[in-house]
Amino acid sequence: MSREEEIRASLFDDTLNGRAPEVKAATVEGLALGMDPMDILFKALIPSLEEVGRRFEKGDFFVPEMLMAARAMQGALTILRPLIAETGAQPVGRYVIGTVKGDIHDIGKNLVVIMLEGAGFMLEGAGFEVFDLGVNTPPEKFVEAVIAHQPDVLGFSAFLTTTMPMFKVNIDALTKAGLRDKVHIAVGGAPVTEEYAKHVGADSYAPDASMATRLAKQLVGARNEASEGARALEQAVKLIDETLKKG
Ligand code: B1M
Numbered sequence: 625m626s627r628e629e630e631i632r633a634s635l636f637d638d639t640l641n642g643r644a645p646e647v648k649a650a651t652v653e654g655l656a657l658g659m660d661p662m663d664i665l666f667k668a669l670i671p672s673l674e675e676v677g678r679r680f681e682k683g684d685f686f687v688p689e690m691l692m693a694a695r696a697m698q699g700a701l702t703i704l705r706p707l708i709a710e711t712g713a714q715p716v717g718r719y720v721i722g723t724v725k726g727d728i729h730d731i732g733k734n735l736v737v738i739m740l741e742g743a744g745f746m747l748e749g750a751g752f753e754v755f756d757l758g759v760n761t762p763p764e765k766f767v768e769a770v771i772a773h774q775p776d777v778l779g780f781s782a783f784l785t786t787t788m789p790m791f792k793v794n795i796d797a798l799t800k801a802g803l804r805d806k807v808h809i810a811v812g813g814a815p816v817t818e819e820y821a822k823h824v825g826a827d828s829y830a831p832d833a834s835m836a837t838r839l840a841k842q843l844v845g846a847r848n849e850a851s852e853g854a855r856a857l858e859q860a861v862k863l864i865d866e867t868l869k870k871g
Contacts, residue, residue: 628659635668635700635831638677644699651700653723661704665719669697673731675742694731715753717844720769722757723813724790729783730759732813732833736779740840752777752840761791763797770803777840780826782813792824807833808843812836 625633638646647669652666676693679685685693719740723733733756736827740752755773770778778798778815782788791811798804811826821829830836 632668636672639669639672639693642695642696644820648699649694651703661707669700672845673697709845717752718773718775719752719777720755720773720775722761723759723781724787725760725762727782727784727787733781736833736836763794766794767801767865770807776805776844779810785815795825839856
């Protein structure tokens with residue numbers, strides 16, 4: 625087994641068992657050896673988290689184990705995020721995103737942010753300028769952010785069936801503030817479906833970070849058809865999609 629394979633295996637195992645310092649150390653070592661940050665993310669960390677979910681569903685893992693695994697992965701994401709998002713070029717558009725009120729899941733939302741920011745990282749070009757409102761975001765914060773940042777897209781993430789109804793509450797708050805028609809509303813998160821997105825009046829739904837990025841790109845692409853950033857973004861998203869499929 626090569627050192628890179630050993631690192632991938634220990635990243636999987638240490639994330640699964642919530643060993644945050646080891647996950648950080650293996651991430652740092654992997655990067656020092658020249659491993660691709662996307663490889664670390666999609667071939668070790670995400671598969672490990674999927675296994676955490678399976679064990680939770682079977683009743684082998686409980687919330688503390690799930691939380692420790694998530695924290696371990698977050699430590700690695702803190703290191704990987706700037707590397708993936710690194711780009712010196714002008715952003716192709718603005719994106720405000722947050723996990724809805726009552727919901728503290730943010731790993732999936734953070735991946736969408738990484739993809740949006742980092743879509744240009746593998747090639748010359750730019751990603752989106754992203755304003756991440758974090759978790760448990762109340763409707764008034766989304767309204768304030770739309771006024772302050774005037775984004776092309778406003779994204780809501782929900783990861784629980786009990787918090788999905790906040791999409792409609794948020795949209796109603798925007799309508800009340802006279803802002804509904806000024807921004808494209810995108811929604812996503814594990815339990816969300818295309819039908820549900822239509823039902824609450826969102827403009828688009830994406831099942832994963834790759835599709836969320838592609839849709840956002842298409843949206844600004846209509847206005848930035850000729851820009852080099854938009855073309856580079858399209859190619860970069862394709863590469864990210866391939867990485868996701870292989871992962
Ligand atoms: Co929670 N949890 N959790 N949890 N958790 C789930 C989601 C669950 C499916 C587990 C299960 O029962 N099998 C279940 C939800 C059931 C349901 O409602 N249908 C659940 C539950 C029940 C709970 C609690 C209620 C448990 C309890 O306390 N009894 C509690 C709720 C707390 C709250 O939010 N109020 C809870 C707590 C937690 C932790 C805090 C311990 C931790 C979260 C840590 C964190 O995020 N910082 C946690 C975790 C880690 C999970 C699992 C294991 C993993 C979630 C994850 O990160 N997935 C999850 C089980 C599972 O998924 N199998 C589970 C990986 C991530 C990459 O995928 O989130 O789908 P995903 O994101 C994707 C897409 O959804 C999409 O792109 C992302 C990347 O491709 N996407 C968008 C996301 N946002 C988008 C926005 C877009 C477009 C696409 O446009 C804007």
